[in-house]
Amino acid sequence: MTNAAVTTRTAYVNARLLDPATGLDAPGALLVEGTRIADLGPGLFQGAVPEGVAVVDCDGACLGPGLVDLRARTGEPGFEHDETLLTASQSAAAGGITAFAALPNTDPVIDDVAGLEFIARRAREVKLVKIFALGALTKETAGKELTEMGLLAEAGAVGFTDGISPVADPLIMRRALSYGSVWGKVIMQRPEEPRLAGGAMNAGEIATRLGLPSIPRMAEIIMLERDLRLVEMTGGRYHAANISTAESVEVVRRAKAKGLDVTCDTAPPYFALTEVDVGDYRTFFKLSPPLRDEMDRRAIVAGLADGTIDAVTSDHQPHDQDSKRVPFNQAAFGAVGFETLLPLVLELAHKGAMPILKALAAVTATPARILGLPLGRLAKGQAADFVLFDPDRPWKVEADRLLSKSKNSCFDKRPVQGMVLRTVVDGRTVFQRPD
Amino acid sequence: MSSPHPHDLDARAASFAHRHLLGIEGLTAPEINLLLDRADGYVERNRNREPASELLKGRVVVNLFFENSTRTRTSFELAARRLGGDVINMSVDGSSVKKGETLIDTAMTLNAMHLDVLVVRHQESGAPKLLADKVNCAVINAGDGSHEHPTQALLDALTIRRHKGSLKGLTVAICGDILHSRVARSNIHLLNAMGATVRGVAPPTLLPSAAERLGLEVHHRMETGLKDVDIVMMLRLQQERMQGQYLPSVREFFRFYGLDYEKLKLARPDALIMHPGPMNRGVEIDSQVADDIHRSVILEQVELGVAVRMACLEVLTMWSGPGNG
Numbered sequence: 157m158t159n160a161a162v163t164t165r166t167a168y169v170n171a172r173l174l175d176p177a178t179g180l181d182a183p184g185a186l187l188v189e190g191t192r193i194a195d196l197g198p199g200l201f202q203g204a205v206p207e208g209v210a211v212v213d214c215d216g217a218c219l220g221p222g223l224v225d226l227r228a229r230t231g232e233p234g235f236e237h238d239e240t241l242l243t244a245s246q247s248a249a250a251g252g253i254t255a256f257a258a259l260p261n262t263d264p265v266i267d268d269v270a271g272l273e274f275i276a277r278r279a280r281e282v283k284l285v286k287i288f289a290l291g292a293l294t295k296e297t298a299g300k301e302l303t304e305m306g307l308l309a310e311a312g313a314v315g316f317t318d319g320i321s322p323v324a325d326p327l328i329m330r331r332a333l334s335y336g337s338v339w340g341k342v343i344m345q346r347p348e349e350p351r352l353a354g355g356a357m358n359a360g361e362i363a364t365r366l367g368l369p370s371i372p373r374m375a376e377i378i379m380l381e382r383d384l385r386l387v388e389m390t391g392g393r394y395h396a397a398n399i400s401t402a403e404s405v406e407v408v409r410r411a412k413a414k415g416l417d418v419t420c421d422t423a424p425p426y427f428a429l430t431e432v433d434v435g436d437y438r439t440f441f442k443l444s445p446p447l448r449d450e451m452d453r454r455a456i457v458a459g460l461a462d463g464t465i466d467a468v469t470s471d472h473q474p475h476d477q478d479s480k481r482v483p484f485n486q487a488a489f490g491a492v493g494f495e496t497l498l499p500l501v502l503e504l505a506h507k508g509a510m511p512i513l514k515a516l517a518a519v520t521a522t523p524a525r526i527l528g529l530p531l532g533r534l535a536k537g538q539a540a541d542f543v544l545f546d547p548d549r550p551w552k553v554e555a556d557r558l559l560s561k562s563k564n565s566c567f568d569k570r571p572v573q574g575m576v577l578r579t580v581v582d583g584r585t586v587f588q589r590p591d
Numbered sequence: 592m593s594s595p596h597p598h599d600l601d602a603r604a605a606s607f608a609h610r611h612l613l614g615i616e617g618l619t620a621p622e623i624n625l626l627l628d629r630a631d632g633y634v635e636r637n638r639n640r641e642p643a644s645e646l647l648k649g650r651v652v653v654n655l656f657f658e659n660s661t662r663t664r665t666s667f668e669l670a671a672r673r674l675g676g677d678v679i680n681m682s683v684d685g686s687s688v689k690k691g692e693t694l695i696d697t698a699m700t701l702n703a704m705h706l707d708v709l710v711v712r713h714q715e716s717g718a719p720k721l722l723a724d725k726v727n728c729a730v731i732n733a734g735d736g737s738h739e740h741p742t743q744a745l746l747d748a749l750t751i752r753r754h755k756g757s758l759k760g761l762t763v764a765i766c767g768d769i770l771h772s773r774v775a776r777s778n779i780h781l782l783n784a785m786g787a788t789v790r791g792v793a794p795p796t797l798l799p800s801a802a803e804r805l806g807l808e809v810h811h812r813m814e815t816g817l818k819d820v821d822i823v824m825m826l827r828l829q830q831e832r833m834q835g836q837y838l839p840s841v842r843e844f845f846r847f848y849g850l851d852y853e854k855l856k857l858a859r860p861d862a863l864i865m866h867p868g869p870m871n872r873g874v875e876i877d878s879q880v881a882d883d884i885h886r887s888v889i890l891e892q893v894e895l896g897v898a899v900r901m902a903c904l905e906v907l908t909m910w911s912g913p914g915n916g
Contacts, residue, residue, distance in 0.1 A: 354834060360801050361801040361804040364802060365616065365805065366738060367717075367736050367737035367773060368737070368738075372800070436720055437716070437721065482695075482721075483694065483715030483736075485716060
C-alpha cells in the first residue's frame with residue numbers, strides 16, 4: 157500500500173459536540189478525513205474506532221465549530237510593529253478562531269485588487285487560520301470615492317467597510333448601499349458621526365472629572381439611524397459594527413421589525429466593561445466606540461439575548477506599548493481581542509444571560525452567514541474547522557502571555573472561565589494548549 | 592516639653608497621607624485645611640521678607656513645564672527658593688515633542704537624577720499621573736489639560752478664607768469657560784469639600800456634560816447665577832483649546848457673560864472678584880472691575896500663590912514618607 161494516496165483520518169472521540177447551527181449538544185465523536193468533516197454524531201464509533209484511524213480522546217471537552225471573527229485589525233501591511241499576519245494568526249488560533257475577516261485599515265489601505273491579493277498570498281504562506289479580507293468601501297478609506305467593489309468582490313472581498321473610519325458622507329453611503337447590492341456582499345459600518353465624536357471617552361460625569369474631551373452616545377445613534385434610513389431608501393444590505401449604546405440596540409430592533417436587511421455586532425468590552433474601568437486614565441480601556449455606562453452594558457447583553465445583536469466580534473486592534481503609554485488623549489484607540497473572545501462570550505452563558513449554544517452562535521454560524529462563508533458549523537462535508545475547549549476551566553488573563561504581538565488587552569488580570577485546548581483548521585491542528 | 596514646632600513632622604504626617612498632589616479630588620477637608628494653615632504662616636513671613644528657610648536645603652525641585660506659563664512657574668520657583676531648595680526649570684514646548692514617548696523618557700531621565708519634587712504642567716489631562724507612576728519623587732500637578740490645577744484652587748481658597756474667615760456656607764459663582772478649565776474643576780472639588788455652595792455660570796456650550804454631578808448648581812445666565820453670591824470667580828476664555836465654534840463672538844460673550852459693574856450689582860455688596868489669570872480684559876472681565884482695589888483680589892491671589900506652593904512643597908517633602916500613597 158502506498159502512503160501517498162491515503163487520506164489522513166482522525167477520530168475525535170469522547171467529546172461534547174456543540175453545533176449552534178443545528179442545536180446539537182450531545183456527547184459523541186467526530187471524524188476528520190483530510191481537510192473535511194466526514195462524519196459526526198452521538199452514535200459515531202459506539203463500537204470501536206476502525207483500524208487506521210488516529211484517535212484524539214477529547215476527555216469530555218466541548219467540540220464546537222471554529223470561531224469566525226467578523227472584523228479584526230492586523231498590522232500587515234504597514235504596521236508590522238503592532239501585528240503581522242503571522243502573529244495575528246497565532247493569536248487567533250490560540251483563541252479558537254479558525255477564520256477572521258481583516259479590516260482594510262492598513263498602510264496601504266486594502267482598496268484594490270492588488271492589496272487583496274497580497275493578503276491572500278500572505279495568508280497562504282502563514283497557513284494557520286483562514287484570513288479573509290474586507291475591502292475598503294472608499295479609496296484610502298477617505299470617504300470620498302467608492303472603491304471598485306465589483307472587482308474586489310470578484311477577487312474575494314467578503315464585505316466592504318472603511319473599518320475604523322466611518323463613512324460620514326450620506327451620499328457616498330447611499331451610493332455604496334445601492335451599487336454594492338449588486339455584488340451580494342455586506343456593507344459594514346462602525347457608526348459614529350465624526351463631527352460629534354472628537355473626544356477620548358464616553359461623555360458624562362467621568363469624562364468631566366478627568367477633564368477629557370468626550371464622545372456623546374448620540375454620535376453613534378445619529379449615524380446608525382441615518383444609515384438605516386439609507387438602507388430603507390436603497391434596499392442595501394447593511395451591518396452595523398461594534399454597537400455600544402442602549403439606543404443603538406433599540407434602533408436596530410426597529411429596523412429589523414421593518415424587515416430591513418440589517419445585522420449588527422458588538423464586541424466583548426461593550427458587554428463586559430463600562431466607562432468606570434477607565435479609572436485613572438487607563439489607556440488600555442480607550443476604545444472606539446468608547447466604553448459606555450452600566451445601563452448601556454445591560455442593554456447590550458439584552459440585545460444579544462433577544463437576538464437583536466447578531467454577532468460578537470473580537471474587534472482585535474493591536475497597538476504597541478508606545479501608543480498606549482502616553483497621556484490618555486494621545487493614546488491609540490482599541491484593544492487586542494482574539495484570545496479573550498471565547499471566554500468572554502462564554503461568560504454570557506455562565507452568567508445565565510443566554511444558553512451556551514446561543515452564545516456560540518454569535519461567534520460561529522451567524523458571523524459566517526453575514527459574510528456569506530460556508531463556515532461556522534459542524535456538518536458532514538464541511539471544512540474541518542473546529543475548536544476543542546473546556547467551557548468551565550478558570551484562568552486569569554495575563555496580557556504578557558498573549559500570543560498577539562501587541563499586549564494591549566483591556567481584560568488583563570481578569571478571571572475568566574473557558575479555555576481553548578486545541579484549534580483545528582482544515583483538519584490540521586494549528587494550536588494546542590501545552591499541558 | 593516645648594509647644595509643637597511648626598516642623599514637627601510626626602505629629603501631622605498622618606494627616607496628609609498622599610505622596611503626590613495630583614488633584615484636589617480625593618483630598619479631605621482636614622487635609623485641605625492643613626495645607627491652608629501652613630500656607631497662612633508663610634504669607635506673613637514672605638511679607639516681612641524674612642530670609643529663606645533651610646527646610647528644603649539640599650532638596651531638588653524641578654519645574655517641568657510642557658505648556659507656557661509665567662506666573663505659575665515663577666511662583667513655584669520662588670516658593671522652592673524661599674524654602675532653601677535648589678530649583679531647575681525645564682520648559683519643553685509641547686508641540687515640538689514627539690508626543691508620548693518623550694514623557695516617559697523624560698520621567699526616567701529625571702528619575703536618574705534623584706529629584707525630590709517634580710512640578711509638572713502639561714497640556715494633556717492625566718499627564719502628571721502618568722509621570723507619578725514612573726518617578727520616585729513627589730509630583731505636584733501645576734495644571735494638566737482640562738483636569739485639575741490643585742495649587743490654584745488652594746490659593747483661591749486661602750484668599751477667600753483670609754477675607755471671609757471661612758469657606759463654609761459661602762456661595763461662589765464660577766463663571767465662563769468651565770468646559771476647558773482645570774481651575775474650575777479643582778475649585779469645584781475644593782469648595783464642595785469645604786462646605787461652600789458652588790454655582791457654575793456659563794452658556795451650555797462651555798459646560799462639560801453632567802457638570803451638576805460634580806456638585807455644581809448650573810446657571811446659564813449671569814442674572815440668576817450672580818444673585819447674592821459671596822465670591823465671583825471669573826475664568827479665562829480658553830480660545831486656544833477650542834476646536835470648532837463654541838460662541839458666536841467674543842463681543843457677544845462679553846455682553847452676556849463678561850463681568851462688568853452692572854452684573855456685579857447682583858452679587859452681595861461685599862462680594863470678592865477673583866480671576867486665575869492671565870486675564871482677557873474686555874472678554875470675560877471689564878478692565879475697571881478687574882482693577883477695582885475694593886473688590887478685586889486678583890493680585891492677592893498671585894501673592895498667596897507663593898505661600899500655598901511653599902506649603903505644598905513642605906508637606907510633600909517633609910510630611911509624606913515614600914510609604915504614603
